[in-house]
Amino acid sequence: MMKKVVKPVIRHLVLALLAVIWLIPIVWLLATSFSSYQGINISHFFPEKFTFNNYLMLFGAADTVAQFPRWFMNTFLIAIFTCIISTCFVLMVAYATSCMRFKARKPLMNVGIILGMFPGVLSMIAVYFVLKSIGLTNSHFGMVLVYSAGSGLGYLIAKGFFDTIPVSLREAAKLEGASEATIFTKIVIPLSGPIIVYTVISSFLSPWMDFVYAKLILNSGISTDWTVAIGLYNMLDRSLINTYFSRFCAGGVLVSIPISALFVIMQKFYVEGVTGGSVKG
Amino acid sequence: MKSVVKKIGNIFRNFGESVAKGNLWVKLSLIIMGAGYLGVGQVAKAVLMTVVEAVFVLYMLLVGVPYLSKFGTLGTVQYESIFNFQTMKNEVNNYDHSFMILLFGVITIILIVAFLCIYIANMIYVYTLQKRKEQGIAINSFKKDLRSLFNERFHITILALPVLGVVIFTIVPLIIMIAVAFTNYDQNHMPPASLFTWTGVDNFKDLITTSTTITFGYSFGKVIVWTFVWAFFATFTTYFGGILMAKFINNPKTKVQKLWRTLFVVTIAVPQFVSLLLVRYFFANTGIVNTICSQIGVTDFLTKIGLVREGLGYIPFLSSPGWAHFMIIMINIWVGVPYQMLIATGVLMNIPNDLMESAKIDGASSFQIFKSITMPYMLFVTGPSLITQFIGNINNFNVIYLLTQDVYKTTDQLLANSSAKEVDLLVTWLFRLTSEQYNYKMASVIGCVVFVICAIFTLIAFRRMTAGDKEESFQ
CATH class of the missing domain: 1.10.3720.10 (MetI-like)
Incomplete structure (x- = not known):
């Protein structure tokens, strides 16, 4: 009888302990964002005095270092355009490879898999060169291009979804005289709501999460050009950290809220994506 | 692997056959790509192909050849800026920009390969059109060809942009990166102020020398x-x-x-x-974890067992x-x-x-x-x-x-x-x-x-x- 009570308690205690370990930094982020002390508080975990000031300053008192509303806007615009282009690319490639049959299909898909496995970080200096030579460094248009140009390679998940749409539907439409373009826009797209949501969210999130390319391309040092990631990173510069650390935390919290919300929606598709692709090949 | 070689062989055989057996219009397509279409009465396509050819030739003459000719040296004319007392302005000579030469060299080579593919495919296609005409099979009108881009050849329409994006932002950068590894492009050789050039495998040797x-x-x-x-x-x-x-x-x-x-x-x-x-x-060295660790004696303990250097006073996480x-x-x-x-x-x-x-x-x-x-x-x-x-x-x-x-x-x-x-x-x-x-x-x-x-x-x-x-x- 004792054993029956103790075992589940231990099980849940272990889980609680793990959860605490995982949440400590997040709690620290939240707590510091409300701290009245502007630097890093190294003697206490929780601040002595709580205040909303950091949030107010982020929006009210923009200076040459902290331009949070501006960064938010920049990132938002980049994300919107990236999202539109990427989603179109992904859906188009997925339709071509899933619903159409042409000679170059298999070779194209193989090349796609191989290229898709090379991480983007690898070609970043060369991408930087290319952008520089056409004068697109320090431009948001350049950022959109970098984020969305290669997005067609991420078509596998959408393709897996299109594969599950019954062929008979498309064939029926063909008999009625519909062209491929009509089938794509009038039949397949309306049926693929979930996968569109997934693609839209994941491509919308990438500019918010990205740090490397933004740092490399937006290197002019003009703070109004930056994205949120670069701006917040810059607040931690050795000479700035003692006055901006709590504001960095406030900014971090503000960015994290919308991202977490989107992430939770996307999460269930994410699992399907990773495991689904591996079986189909 | 074998089948790929065989396929390429086939393409060249078809090309040869088209040149040998084609009529005058087809043979003329060797020079003016649109000619073959004129032979079967497709004026719109004839114009289109000729324009493609003309644009390519123009590009080669204006951009491709000048850059490609310097590709072997990556430029020889050093950047110079001379102050002109008459205009009171700095005048810059017509210098070579090594990186631009490299970039456009690579792009031009890719374009040449792409054009050759189109050229060969065009010849073969023109010849099949001729055969069709001789056999009396109906030839698609230009309008029909256009419409097929939204139907049986819809994949070409929807794949064009994504593939182009991948080529420009994934494949070209990779080639450029590999090329730069064989040059001396560094802080002392920064265009436009100075030139860089090919250095063979020197950099790879440097990577393994101490x-x-x-x-x-x-x-x-x-x-x-x-x-x-x-x-x-x-x-x-x-x-x-x-x-x-x-x-x-x-x-x-x-x-x-x-x-x-x-x-x-x-x-x-x-x-x-x-x-x-x-x-x-x-x-951090002076961070919150270190403060807590030293308060509860973890730092001292770790110093004692030798995991933290004597006299450091903090854990260098x-x-x-x-x-x-x-x-x-x-x-x-x-x-x-x-x-x-x-x-x-x-x-x-x-x-x-x-x-x-x-x-x-x-x-x-x-x-x-x-x-x-x-x-x-x-x-x-x-x-x-x-x-x-x-x-x-x-x-x-x-x-x-x-x-x-x-x-x-x-x-x-x-x-x-x-x-x-x-x-x-x-x-x-x-x-x-x-x-x-x-x-x-x-x-x-x-x-x-x-x-x-x-x-x-x-x-x-x-x-x-x-x-x-x-x-x-x-x-």
Whole structure:
């Protein structure tokens, strides 16, 4: 009888302990964002005095270092355009490879898999060169291009979804005289709501999460050009950290809220994506 | 492989046949690409093809040939700026820009190859049109051809832009990067002020030499060893950690599973540049963790048993070699396990229940079930993604850069001379060589090395992914 009570308690205690370990930094982020002390508080975990000031300053008192509303806007615009282009690319490639049959299909898909496995970080200096030579460094248009140009390679998940749409539907439409373009826009797209949501969210999130390319391309040092990631990173510069650390935390919290919300929606598709692709090949 | 050679052979045979057997119009297409279409009365297409040809020739004359002719030397005319007293302005000579020559050289070569393909395909197509006309088969009008782009040839329409994007932003950069590795493009050879040129395999030799002036060999050895150690530990700790956590949470004995899962997922929903930067200050030399550790006596204890150097007074979590390596892997567990937990949860739910049931009836213990059913199944489903993750970790820029940049200072002079650190991966080293040292040539060489490593692992993963119908093998 004792054993029956103790075992589940231990099980849940272990889980609680793990959860605490995982949440400590997040709690620290939240707590510091409300701290009245502007630097890093190294003697206490929780601040002595709580205040909303950091949030107010982020929006009210923009200076040459902290331009949070501006960064938010920049990132938002980049994300919107990236999202539109990427989603179109992904859906188009997925339709071509899933619903159409042409000679170059298999070779194209193989090349796609191989290229898709090379991480983007690898070609970043060369991408930087290319952008520089056409004068697109320090431009948001350049950022959109970098984020969305290669997005067609991420078509596998959408393709897996299109594969599950019954062929008979498309064939029926063909008999009625519909062209491929009509089938794509009038039949397949309306049926693929979930996968569109997934693609839209994941491509919308990438500019918010990205740090490397933004740092490399937006290197002019003009703070109004930056994205949120670069701006917040810059607040931690050795000479700035003692006055901006709590504001960095406030900014971090503000960015994290919308991202977490989107992430939770996307999460269930994410699992399907990773495991689904591996079986189909 | 053989079939590819055969196919290419076939294409050239068809091309030859078209030239030999084609009528005057077809033969004229060798010079004016649109001519063959005129022969069968397709004026619109004739104009279109001729325009394509004209644009290409124009491009070659104005841009292609001038750049390509300097491609062998990457330019010879040095940038010079002379002050003109009459106009009171600086006048710049007509200098060569080495990088532009390299870039446009590569682009021109790609365009030439593409044009040749179109040219040959055009000849073959024109000849088939002629044959069709002779046999009296109807030839598509231009309008019909256009319409087919939205029907049976719709794939061309929808693939054009995505493929173009990949070519410009993935393939061209890769070629450029490989090319730069064979030049002396660095801080002392920065266009437009000065020229750079081809230097053969000198940079690759530098990468493996260690001498009084060059320490790349020494650094390269250290960095690549750590890259692999890191990739191995980062992949496997998070993989098994994630599976264990998923098993633990999904166990029917666990209450409110959804709550637990959400708690862990919250940590990955925060963008890495926020969470990792935060953790970096959390574990700083004068950070909050160190304060607490010294208050409760952990620092003294660690000093006593020799893990912390005498007289340091703090635990160098992210600032001394051994500690930083250990902490980076630990923090990566914190970042990576929830991801794996999500994936593993999805996979575990799909394990056929009858397998488990029958094993239980046969008297298998839960450990035996885990070892003989759960793990093989997990490995089968997530095996290929394990290799992808390994590659991803070799290139895991974020974790290393965000945790150690500005914080970790190397004391090893040999490493510092080639601007590497003990905790650098190949990619972070490459990044800092580029953005801080402007040493593009060595960065490109390292890029090539990473490229080769990735290629090897990619091919392994690729062969597994396309190995055919292995779906049955587990059942």
